[in-house]
Amino acid sequence: MTHYIIRRFLLLVPTLFGITLLTFLLIRLSPTNAALIKGGGGEGGGKAMTAEQREQIVKFYGLDKPPLVAYGNWVGKAMRGDLGNSFADHRPVADKILERLPLTISITGSALILSYFLAIPLGVIAAIKRGQVVDRTISFVVFVLYSIPSFAAALLLILFVAGGDYLNLLPMYGINSINASEMSLFPWLWDRILHMILPVVCLTYASLASISRYARVSMLEALSQDFVRTARAKGLRERVVILRHALRNALIPLITIFALELPVLIGGAIIIESIFTLPGMGQLMFQSLDSWDEPVIMGITVLAAVVTLLSYLVADILYVIVDPRISYE
Amino acid sequence: MTNIVPPPPLLKVEHLKVYFPILGGVFRRPVGEVKAVDDVSFTVNRGQTVGLVGESGSGKTTIGRAIIRLTQPTAGVISYQDKAISKLDSAAFRPYRKKIQIIFQDPYNSLNPRFSIFEIIGEALEIHFPAMTRADRRERVAGLLDKVGLKRDHLDRYPHEFSGGQRQRVGIARALAVNPEFIVCDEPVSALDVSVQAQIVNLLQDLQEELGLTYLFIAHDLAVVEHISDYVLVMNQGKIVEAASAEAIYENPQHDYTRKLLSAVPKL
């Protein structure tokens, strides 16, 4: 097992190189680049720059170097922990990412926790009442939720409850009211919570659906196991059988699924952050893609890749720990 | 009386070794090897049945697969009619695929569930006799079904409609399709009910008589082998521990391991 983990760790290295190289080359492959967009020569419009000025910018950002050389430079610096400075505002990429992480994690994290809290009871109830009206209703509702595109839901929620011509219960945009800086702690916190409700709801309902389906299957599997039947045969009360014996085993596979959800926690949700104009990771990625801000794109890609690969690894390891029948040796 | 030179054996296995590497450590380098078959030599004469007996994991199936080239030998030579076939490349080995065939143990997984019985048995004809028309192939497959005790009606049926014994008959017909001389029977009855086992063994014996086949009959059960074999090889941990005629093995076992195997045979 130890050997397996070490081997997987070593295999992360070529994969990371592959991801960063591919990303870098693709950015360089595009005829549009930061200089063109800044200079207004691209689709951006605005005041056009002279060829000389553009040349200077290209040189300044190292866009004239051959792609592989530039990639080599980037890798060299990244190994020393330096992700470079943003083309847009010349601030260090690491700073830009770090200041956005807390918001993204708080929103995606609350959505993830909330969806687990709702999904597990739903899945368990559906499994216990298997085939009955309750089960069918839950399954159907969950299925409908699963199929609603989150951006349409977000738009309709904003329209009907947040400041449209209809109800005006919740704030429409942003993460704080304009006067937030003048607020004391508790009003500030309340204000923040109000702003978080809609994005969290939108992110929750979709993952709620898939997790509750997993929970249901996993619970059904647990209920059909021998030890549950033995527990019943011993005359234990149904509640004890379900909560103490079946549920505990049904939760195990859900832990591994949790590991696979982690990348979203870091990467954020581009669409939801863009609709609610939340300054999170998704928005940063979107902005940097829009302006071909190479160092920022690379920085986010590396971070997202590391987290994704590690969570795959964690999920695989949890699998073995949880189910001794599986072995990777 | 003149001195008659005995005909060369049909199959000759000399110092056959099949080792499987054990991968370990961080880099999955070979850190050791499983000696599945460790220096095994024997011969099979034309028209004979040689039984190959051992517990599971003794290497008997690996020998069968090495002969039919489903596994690469590590060392040693397998010759067929004095021609070393284990060193041939796959194109040069192709003619031998018509001469050497195999019957598998598991009647449930050895037939492609998406193929009809005609397609399963006819595939070999399609490969080796590309000029044959579909009608000819159907005719030939129907003949084969008749030979193994199935009906012509079964041509367009699918494997899941058949019992284990019937499936094994299909497996036998598939092996017979190319008119082989030598068949590796890899535990052909181990997965079947005792009552069906006898039918299949009898069928194999009848076919041997009719078609002049030669068998390497692999089993983990001495009772089955004793019934069909002329000669028996007993394998343990990759080596042949005893080789003798079927009666000799049964009546006067020399090796402890053989005695152990015999004691496991239910006495009638």
Added chain:
Amino acid sequence: MNSISLSQETYTQRLWRHFHADKFALNGLRIVILLFIVAALAPFLANSHALIRVADGHVSFPIFLSLEPIEWRFLLYVPLAGLVYFFRHRFIAHPGIFILAVIGFIAAVEIFLALTHPINDPTNDRDRPASFKLLPPIPYSPIESTPDQFSPPTWKHLCGTDSTGRDIAARMLHGARTSLSIGFVAQSIALTIGIALGGLAGYYRSWLDIGICRFIEVMDCFPPLLFILVAISLFESQNNMFYIMAVIGLTSWTGVARLVRGEFLRLSSLPFTLAAKAIGANDFRIIVRHLLPNALGPILVAGTFGVASAILIESSLSFLGFGMQAPTPSWGDILSDARRYIDFAWWLAFFPGLAILITIMSYNFVGEGLRDAVDPRLKMK
């Protein structure tokens, strides 16, 4: 010929029987087919040209004259659907070849036509005087600006109009073509790549497997939006439908590849594969005739779910402004319009949202039904 007993049931027939018994799946399939028919007939359902027009004693059929060649493409599917229905029994007997042929046909038509640009005729004879005219149910073209701007749903405009007075119902009907064909073609591309790479990894194993698995990981961590932006900036073109199909396909094959790899690993060590090797079948024959048909069930399930997710990706892209370019109507495009007028124009968000919901849900029900039919053990009853 031989008598065939009634108890005989092939794998596909069993699959169909299970699928048929699942009401949700069956209705999902019906809705998907209905959507394709609606998409095929969109120019006849929503058009500013009359179906039949009688003026000055002349009978004319303006709608046919208004059709661009590209408008005919979905009409090709009507005879195709008829053929499939007519031959459905044979279809069930030889599913693999049939499914591949149908998918191939649709994909070929789509890719070919995606490369040509649709032009809509802005003139209309809705208001032209005539002694008799039969207008389509929705007498508006998808790109035609009417004087009614921001009309909420009324009898005149069933789903309302947008900021330039374009009829949303007409745009949605035509947008169905975009969504359905992108979903279909993108997923066909993903399936092709996934089956090829997953199959190679699972069949040949060793270093090829290691390499392909690393490549799958790379693609899984790769930001797909970057791919799309690069493709768009590389191939600046009026009609970018093909690139969107290609890019969605190129970035969503990893799931299929993992699945096929797993199936091939399992199947290639089963005795029937060994038996095929023993009778001298070459690798191509083993892969195409033995492994692929046996993996087809799970592949079909993944493909169905994949179409749903490709449609979702397309509408997300259009929503973010990276999708289909104006004036091609698309559901995501209407939604991104909704975003600008979020204060009041609920119909701009509601109707396309509902259309996406129904499409995705139908595909998912079909996928779910197929999965239960392929592997009854997983039945979620």
